[in-house]
Amino acid sequence: MGAARTAARSVFPVxxxxxxxxxxxxxxxxxxxxxxxxxxxDIGINVILAVSLNLVNGFTGQFSIGHAGFMAVGGYVAxxxxxYGSFLLFGNVQVVPGWLSKGDVLFVGGCLAGALVxxxxxxxxxxPSLRLRGDYLAIVTLGFGEILRVLMxxxxxxxxxxxxxxxxxxGTLMTSLGGSLGFSGLPYYTDLFWVYAFVTVTLVVAFRLxxxxxxxxxxSIRENEIAAEAVGVDTTKLKVRAFVLAAGFAxxxxxxxxxxxxxxxxxxxxxxxxxxxxVIMVVLGGMGxxxxxxxxxIVLTLLPEALRSFSEFRMPIYAxxxxxxxxxxxxxxLGLKEIWEMPWFKRRRGKAAA
Amino acid sequence: MTKFLQTLMDGVAVGSLYALxxxxxxxxxxxxxxxxxxxxxxxxxxxxxxxxxxxGLGYAAxxxxxxxxxxxxxxxxxxxxxxxxxxxxxxxxxxxLRKAPRLNVLITAIGVSLFLQNVGQLKWFFGxxxxxxxxxxxxxxxxxxxGVQLHLVDMVGAGLAFLLMLLLEWLIFRxxxxxxxxxxxxxxxxxxxxxxxxxxxxxxxxxxxxxxAAAAGFLYAMKYPGLNQPAHATWVLLGLKAFVAAVIGxxxxxxxxxxxxxxxxxxxxxxxxxxxxxxxxxxxxxxLILVLLVRPSGILGKAVAEKV
Numbered sequence: 001m002g003a004a005r006t007a008a009r010s011v012f013p014v015x016x017x018x019x020x021x022x023x024x025x026x027x028x029x030x031x032x033x034x035x036x037x038x039x040x041x042d043i044g045i046n047v048i049l050a051v052s053l054n055l056v057n058g059f060t061g062q063f064s065i066g067h068a069g070f071m072a073v074g075g076y077v078a079x080x081x082x083x084y085g086s087f088l089l090f091g092n093v094q095v096v097p098g099w100l101s102k103g104d105v106l107f108v109g110g111c112l113a114g115a116l117v118x119x120x121x122x123x124x125x126x127x128p129s130l131r132l133r134g135d136y137l138a139i140v141t142l143g144f145g146e147i148l149r150v151l152m153x154x155x156x157x158x159x160x161x162x163x164x165x166x167x168x169x170x171g172t173l174m175t176s177l178g179g180s181l182g183f184s185g186l187p188y189y190t191d192l193f194w195v196y197a198f199v200t201v202t203l204v205v206a207f208r209l210x211x212x213x214x215x216x217x218x219x220s221i222r223e224n225e226i227a228a229e230a231v232g233v234d235t236t237k238l239k240v241r242a243f244v245l246a247a248g249f250a251x252x253x254x255x256x257x258x259x260x261x262x263x264x265x266x267x268x269x270x271x272x273x274x275x276x277x278x279v280i281m282v283v284l285g286g287m288g289x290x291x292x293x294x295x296x297x298i299v300l301t302l303l304p305e306a307l308r309s310f311s312e313f314r315m316p317i318y319a320x321x322x323x324x325x326x327x328x329x330x331x332x333x334l335g336l337k338e339i340w341e342m343p344w345f346k347r348r349r350g351k352a353a354a
Numbered sequence: 355m356t357k358f359l360q361t362l363m364d365g366v367a368v369g370s371l372y373a374l375x376x377x378x379x380x381x382x383x384x385x386x387x388x389x390x391x392x393x394x395x396x397x398x399x400x401x402x403x404x405x406x407x408x409x410g411l412g413y414a415a416x417x418x419x420x421x422x423x424x425x426x427x428x429x430x431x432x433x434x435x436x437x438x439x440x441x442x443x444x445x446x447x448x449x450x451l452r453k454a455p456r457l458n459v460l461i462t463a464i465g466v467s468l469f470l471q472n473v474g475q476l477k478w479f480f481g482x483x484x485x486x487x488x489x490x491x492x493x494x495x496x497x498x499x500x501g502v503q504l505h506l507v508d509m510v511g512a513g514l515a516f517l518l519m520l521l522l523e524w525l526i527f528r529x530x531x532x533x534x535x536x537x538x539x540x541x542x543x544x545x546x547x548x549x550x551x552x553x554x555x556x557x558x559x560x561x562x563x564x565x566x567a568a569a570a571g572f573l574y575a576m577k578y579p580g581l582n583q584p585a586h587a588t589w590v591l592l593g594l595k596a597f598v599a600a601v602i603g604x605x606x607x608x609x610x611x612x613x614x615x616x617x618x619x620x621x622x623x624x625x626x627x628x629x630x631x632x633x634x635x636x637x638x639x640x641x642l643i644l645v646l647l648v649r650p651s652g653i654l655g656k657a658v659a660e661k662v
Contacts, residue, residue, distance in 0.1 A: 128643075139601055146591075150635045271587070272590070287455075315471075318468065319472060322462075323469065326461050330455070
């Protein structure tokens with residue numbers, strides 16, 4: 001019974017999602033062209049970021065504004081692994097062609113390592129600051145992001161010579177990350193398949209979590225921390241757990257971002273502005289609504305593109321839309337509900353059934 | 355010794371600016387319990403309005419020797435403009451959200467911040483190019499103490515900053531309005547029951563905080579005349595540091611913000627002078643994390659027990 005349920009609720013959706021990702025890569029990718037494909041990848045990465053931050057800001061009601069920091073950690077770790085790893089293994093940084101090639105394995109390994117390091121960073125940041133209540137997490141994560149930015153800016157130039165890479169120590173390689181100019185020259189391994197495979201994993205984890213007892217405990221912290229404590233929820237432990245999990249997924253998003261076409265992995269790109277963007281997605285989608293976060297990530301990735309023809313008015317309009325949204329619909333697009341719990345969705349389905 | 359004194363001087367000069375900005379953060383946090391991310395943009399507005407006024411009055415010309423009163427006029431003008439801006443922001447963006455969750459107000463603040471930055475960069479306002487603030491006081495060296503040059507600009511800047519802080523101190527702790535402000539910050543509901551017009555007090559808090567930020571913007575433009583365009587990252591960082599100052603001093607505590615501001619200025623400049631100039635942001639944010647770990651409510655803040 002237990003195993004069957006796990007299979008039905010976790011394995012099945014993952015398989016489905018991965019198949020969908022394969023389909024996107026093989027069919028949709030060539031069909032829609034590189035520009036739309038890039039936009040789809042941006043959306044996917046933002047979905048991972050928004051859904052994972054939703055675990056902290058939406059589920060447990062804490063307020064983190066350092067998500068881009070964890071993304072940066074993941075991105076730089078993954079980038080260093082694929083970049084210097086490619087030199088050591090293949091002798092150059094060209095993308096190894098073919099699906100699930102050696103290069104792909106290196107890239108995914110790098111992303112997972114980045115996720116682990118980001119999660120560890122999340123543990124270090126979260127453990128002291130999540131004991132406190134209120135906005136302290138916000139302030140500490142903000143400070144963490146800034147410290148990280150300066151540290152990234154202080155790293156040395158990228159070594160892009162095979163012989164030098166072979167003779168450099170691991171320590172030198174790990175601190176030669178491009179400094180304030182950014183880590184450039186990374187091979188473009190990120191494609192629709194990998195983005196949406198990781199999106200699938202993120203979504204399944206988030207949905208399974210939300211409707212599990214652990215997820216209910218998370219929600220209880222958001223609703224009333226004192227009451228949660230009174231019924232035996234170890235609030236600090238669970239907050240740290242949510243935070244570490246979110247940081248790990250942000251790390252994966254960072255790895256994908258680092259290897260995407262047309263992005264640049266530099267300290268300024270992953271500063272607080274990026275963190276704000278993700279927070280905005282979570283709040284716009286509705287706190288704790290996983291499908292809301294997905295929806296908001298899609299809307300907020302496309303909105304700046306749609307406003308592009310307004311050129312200089314783009315950002316003022318975006319800002320104004322944000323303010324009006326918060327005033328007119330403070331609960332976000334979906335509020336606390338998931339998309340299938342919305343009245344208009346139910347009505348439509350009811351009609352279809354009848 | 356000279357280096358030490360020089361750094362001390364610079365630390366006080368920069369710190370007093372941080373303190374002026376931090377006051378706005380702390381007063382808003384004290385009354386509404388949210389981080390007003392748009393505050394640093396009001397500071398930027400202050401700097402750019404000062405520039406616009408100075409250019410408009412014709413002091414940008416090479417041979418112009420503006421009278422001392424001109425500087426004062428521009429300062430007052432910038433403070434009045436930003437005070438009005440602060441009032442408008444609170445009235446239009448924050449007041450409709452008085453009962454909304456704090457996170458919403460925060461996002462709105464981020465929205466206002468983005469709005470101010472990007473509207474400021476439109477070509478009808480300040481544009482996307484950095485500009486040079488005309489100098490309003492001729493920077494003479496007043497004298498030397500133990501080899502340290504006393505710049506007129508620094509002395510006037512720090513003097514004005516401390517004067518404004520003294521005024522604020524008097525306003526908050528010696529007047530009826532100040533008592534109303536403290537009451538609202540202590541407990542909004544009870545203050546309302548005692549017949550205090552909470553909305554008016556909050557409006558006033560915003561006007562006060564914004565005009566202090568404008569003064570800081572003016573003084574900043576005097577000290578560092580190369581003004582970056584409104585959406586430049588340096589501005590946001592300055593605002594963040596001022597916010598850190600407010601937190602270190604004890605957020606919600608007016609005296610704490612002044613203390614924190616000067617402290618942050620000192621830490622930053624001493625770190626830059628004696629350790630490494632490249633890591634000055636790290637010192638500030640490390641101190642923040644350290645203070646939060648040891649004394650979460652800040653140096654002068656009181657620990658508040660959570661009640662059920």
